[in-house]
Amino acid sequence: MCDIRLIDRLLAVMENDILPATAAAVGRGNKIFGAAILRKSDLSVVVVGTNNEIENPLWHGEVHAIKRLYEL
Numbered sequence: 001m002c003d004i005r006l007i008d009r010l011l012a013v014m015e016n017d018i019l020p021a022t023a024a025a026v027g028r029g030n031k032i033f034g035a036a037i038l039r040k041s042d043l044s045v046v047v048v049g050t051n052n053e054i055e056n057p058l059w060h061g062e063v064h065a066i067k068r069l070y071e072l
Contacts, residue, residue, distance in 0.1 A: 013036050013045060017048050018035065018036050018050075018061075021034055022034035022050045028054060029054050030050065030052060030053050030054055031051045031053060033050065033060055034049065034050040034051070035065040037066070047065055047069045049061050049063070049068050
């Protein structure tokens with residue numbers, strides 16, 4: 001069975017981090033999609049990425065999140 005705290009945290013990250021970033025990206029002309037990379041120790045957000053196809057058609061949300069992680 002999944003830990004309810006983990007599920008709550010994942011839903012909170014989607015609502016408070018991924019969705020606002022995705023809404024802003026859609027406003028710039030991208031399609032809907034986003035992702036977040038969390039720190040394993042405390043589930044804090046390390047980076048959020050969204051679909052960034054207007055800059056590069058390969059940068060879907062998850063790929064762009066990984067790219068941004070490696071830029072840190």
